[in-house]
Amino acid sequence: MSKDVKPTRKNLMAIEDRIELSERGHDTLEKKRDGLIMEFMDILDQAQDVRANLEDNYDRAQRNINMARAMEGDVAVRGAAAALKEHPEITSQSKNIMGVVVPQIESTKVRKSLDQRGYGLVGTSARIDEAADAYEELLESVILAAEVETAMKKMLSEIEKTKRRVNALEFKLLPELYDGQEYIEQKLEEQEREEIFRMKKIKAKKEEQESEAAEETPVAEPITADD
Numbered sequence: 001m002s003k004d005v006k007p008t009r010k011n012l013m014a015i016e017d018r019i020e021l022s023e024r025g026h027d028t029l030e031k032k033r034d035g036l037i038m039e040f041m042d043i044l045d046q047a048q049d050v051r052a053n054l055e056d057n058y059d060r061a062q063r064n065i066n067m068a069r070a071m072e073g074d075v076a077v078r079g080a081a082a083a084l085k086e087h088p089e090i091t092s093q094s095k096n097i098m099g100v101v102v103p104q105i106e107s108t109k110v111r112k113s114l115d116q117r118g119y120g121l122v123g124t125s126a127r128i129d130e131a132a133d134a135y136e137e138l139l140e141s142v143i144l145a146a147e148v149e150t151a152m153k154k155m156l157s158e159i160e161k162t163k164r165r166v167n168a169l170e171f172k173l174l175p176e177l178y179d180g181q182e183y184i185e186q187k188l189e190e191q192e193r194e195e196i197f198r199m200k201k202i203k204a205k206k207e208e209q210e211s212e213a214a215e216e217t218p219v220a221e222p223i224t225a226d227d
Contacts, residue, residue, distance in 0.1 A: 080118075092104070
C-alpha cells in the first residue's frame with residue numbers, strides 16, 4: 001500500500017487524519033468489546049444457574065409423572081392432560097444491551113389453579129396435581145432458559161464480530177497506514193535534502209561564475225600628472 005501512495009504533503013495529511021480516526025475507532029471498539037464481555041459473563045452466570053434449575057425441574061417433573069402413571073395409570077394421566085382448556089401463551093419483546101438486541105420472553109397462563117386445569121377433582125389424586133405443578137414449573141424454566149441462552153448466543157456473536165473489527169484495525173489497517181505515513185515522510189525528507197543539495201549547488205555555481213567574471217574584468221590604470 002505504502003508504495004502506491006504519492007508522496008505529497010496533502011496525502012500525508014490525509015493519512016494522518018485516517019490514522020487519528022482509526023485509532024479513535026479502535027479505542028471505541030475495544031471498550032465496546034470489553035463491555036460486551038462483562039455483560040456476557042453476567043449472562044453466562046445466569047445461564048448456568050438457569051440450566052441447573054432446568055435440569056432439577058426436569059428430574060422432578062419426570063419423577064412426579066412416573067409416580068402419577070404408576071399410581072393412577074396412563075389413562076387417567078392422559079385424560080387429565082387432555083382436559084386442559086387454556087394453553088400457555090408466549091409473547092416476545094426485545095431489549096438492548098450495549099447495542100445488541102436480545103429477546104425478552106413473557107409467558108402467561110403457565111401456572112394454573114386446580115379449577116383451571118380442566119380435570120375434575122373427583123377421580124384424580126394428589127399425584128396428578130403434583131405432576132401438573134412440576135410440569136408448569138418446568139415450562140417456566142424452559143421459557144427462561146430460552147430467553148437467557150438466546151441472549152447469550154447473540155452477545156457471543158457480537159463479541160466475535162467486534163473482536164474481528166478490532167483485530168482488522170490493529171493488525172491490518174493501522175499498520176498499513178503507519179507504513180504509508182512513514183514512507184511519505186521518508187520520501188518528503190529525501191526530496192527536501194535533494195532540494196537543499198540542489199540549491200547549494202546552484203549557489204556555489206553562481207558564486208563561481210561571479211568570481212570568474214570579476215577576474216576577467218580589466219583593471220583601469222591610474223592616470224598620472226605627466227599624462
